[in-house]
Amino acid sequence: MEMVCEIMEKDEALKNVVKVRVPGIYGKKGDPLPKRMGKLVRPAAVALQQVFKEVVKAGGHLYISDMFRSAAQQQKAHADWKSGRKTAYSPPSCNSVHEAARAIDIDAYDTGIGHQRVREILNKHGWVNIVDTLTGAECWHYEFREKKWESYKEQHGYAAMAHAMKEEIGNLAGLRQAEAEKKAVRWLQESLNKILGSRLSVDGITGEKTREAVKAFQRKYGLQVDGVAGPITEGKLREILAV
């Protein structure tokens, strides 16, 4: 496959989203990224096209490992992280810019011209990195935010931005479920704060600290220590809170 980002037809279901064909990492390296992943909002696709042109001009190449994710895929990735099946952190559905068709993951270790140079080109075209390092977790993740979303993030925070971005493209799948899960996690965080004095921020998102606090609770009350607040752990929390 040629080292280009091709803009295809409009996505039927999502607003302002186009299908794109880019070299991926699955199957034979350079084969197009699977269709279900190959989606971006139009300005992001146009900017990525420019990135590809410049990277190639500089003598490099660019392989994409992830782009659009459905709510179900995101939810599954988060569940896999919560249960420890997957080591890299994945946020719950509606908190990822991948669901808003505004994120890509690149093969940061195979660019031909170094990640630093590729990052400069991405940044120049409006693709921002979320970690400053060029190696390690999430160094491969880039987002296309534009000014509007940058200021939204300043005002309301990252999770709210991702949620609103997803709504903007009409990707409503999983929003209700996400709200319900958020509510449940807020209750969990409050309960752990009360019982263990964990001082978790009550944001409704299961992150590393929440997971560790769940483990501490399970250890203390002789439950299976897996960091996942299932029915048994939840029952125990309710039992203690009721006393």
Ligand SMILES: [Zn+2]
């Ligand atoms: Zn990513």
